[in-house]
Amino acid sequence: MKKRLLITGGAGFIGSNLIHYLANKYPQYELLNLDLLTYAGNLENLKALEGNPNYRFVKGDVGDRQFLEPYFATGLDGGIHLAAESHVDRSITQPDIFVQTNILGTQALLDLARKYKVPRFLQVSTDEVYGSLGETGYFSETKPLAPNSPYSASKASADLLVLAAYHTFGQPVLITRCSNNYGPFQFPEKLIPLMISNALEEKPLPVYGDGLNVRDWLHVKDHCQGIDLVFHGGRVGEVYNIGGNNEYPNIDIVKLIIKALGKSESLITYVKDRPGHDRRYAIDATKIKKELAWAPEYDFERGMAITINWYLENQVWWQTIKSGAYQQYYQKMYGQRERSFS
Ligand code: NAD
Ligand code: DAU
Numbered sequence: 001m002k003k004r005l006l007i008t009g010g011a012g013f014i015g016s017n018l019i020h021y022l023a024n025k026y027p028q029y030e031l032l033n034l035d036l037l038t039y040a041g042n043l044e045n046l047k048a049l050e051g052n053p054n055y056r057f058v059k060g061d062v063g064d065r066q067f068l069e070p071y072f073a074t075g076l077d078g079g080i081h082l083a084a085e086s087h088v089d090r091s092i093t094q095p096d097i098f099v100q101t102n103i104l105g106t107q108a109l110l111d112l113a114r115k116y117k118v119p120r121f122l123q124v125s126t127d128e129v130y131g132s133l134g135e136t137g138y139f140s141e142t143k144p145l146a147p148n149s150p151y152s153a154s155k156a157s158a159d160l161l162v163l164a165a166y167h168t169f170g171q172p173v174l175i176t177r178c179s180n181n182y183g184p185f186q187f188p189e190k191l192i193p194l195m196i197s198n199a200l201e202e203k204p205l206p207v208y209g210d211g212l213n214v215r216d217w218l219h220v221k222d223h224c225q226g227i228d229l230v231f232h233g234g235r236v237g238e239v240y241n242i243g244g245n246n247e248y249p250n251i252d253i254v255k256l257i258i259k260a261l262g263k264s265e266s267l268i269t270y271v272k273d274r275p276g277h278d279r280r281y282a283i284d285a286t287k288i289k290k291e292l293a294w295a296p297e298y299d300f301e302r303g304m305a306i307t308i309n310w311y312l313e314n315q316v317w318w319q320t321i322k323s324g325a326y327q328q329y330y331q332k333m334y335g336q337r338e339r340s341f342s
Helices: 013-025 043-049 065-073 088-093 095-115 150-169 191-200 220-233 250-261 286-292 300-313 315-322 326-335
Strands: 004-008 030-035 055-059 078-081 121-126 173-178 180-182 205-208 214-219 239-242 247-249 268-271
Touching: 004 013, 013 030, 013 043, 013 220, 030 065, 043 055, 065 095, 078 095, 078 220, 088 095, 088 150, 088 326, 095 121, 095 150, 121 150, 121 220, 150 173, 173 220, 180 220, 180 300, 191 205, 191 250, 191 300, 191 315, 205 250, 214 220, 214 250, 214 300, 220 239, 220 286, 239 286, 247 250, 250 268, 250 300, 300 315, 315 326
Parallel strands: 004 030, 004 078, 030 055, 078 121, 121 173, 173 239, 180 214, 205 268
Antiparallel strands: 214 247
């Protein structure tokens, strides 16, 4: 069946992977990609879709109701909302834009989706809304929200507004909460592409704190599969966690990358910790597995090998990013960060 879907944030890491995934799986769908092209948005990620008559890009802000209205007025069969400020470190230095985009932008979309009776609206959220875990336990969908960073607080706020739209107005909304993604087209401010690209450039690999914070990694295509299943088959008003049971301390990830690239561990540089650094994330994905038969395809070893290879084969992609405004960002974030260990 033909459907017309709005994807917000489609020029970012997960959004661009999702658009490729949907364009490939549902070639008859019309995909409208709305993205502001902030520092994190990159149309290079979607080059392969240029000329595809069922794909269209529109540059715009999710908070700009006037601009958005005509796109809703033409009739949408659904919206998948990924546009966000997504980097925890940036939220510590500039929280306002996280409130603006992640909270107010989500409310603008919800209001328009209600006005134009969009039959399905999926909010792509994060496991970070649950806060931090100790050495044991998992995040299930019923765990109370306890966000710790301005980023996660803004995502938790947006999630609550989405659920309020369901409870108050009966709006057909859904939420997914995924763990850390890795894969192609990830902006090199995030751990894995930062470490791969720095290692290839023989630059220091900045590990925060003691390097023992744990993240639960999932290949981005497995996340896209989960979004697809929830969007098409999930129960409205419900939250679905997505995660692949792949917990690793950060230092293990860094060492894995060093080994795969044949570099020296002397590149590892322990730096001052991230303020309020969540210790451990781990997802319980039982609900999406049971209800929607979601199952990740990538085991971590294979997913990482393919990913490292992608960054090796696409050096121009990340070198172009790193040669621009990124350099000022890097100096600001890491230039003053004294070494905490050697
Ligand atoms: P990203 O930073 O790579 O991409 C975000 C995209 O949103 C960019 O293309 C940017 O231009 C766009 N954008 C930002 N502000 C906008 C605005 N005001 N209007 C329109 N577009 C705007 O982020 P990502 O890692 O791809 O994450 C996408 C979504 O998935 C986010 O909502 C994030 O919270 C969520 N998420 C990410 C992860 C992860 O590991 N990366 C895990 C779980 C959930
Ligand atoms: O859990 C899902 C979340 O994962 C998403 O909601 C966020 O959008 C996404 O950015 C990611 O957040 P993290 O803060 O976990 O990802 P990041 O890649 O920034 O950091 C991963 C871990 O690596 C974290 O413990 C901090 C550490 N780190 C990160 C960087 C950039 C370092 O040690 N050194 C670094 O230079």
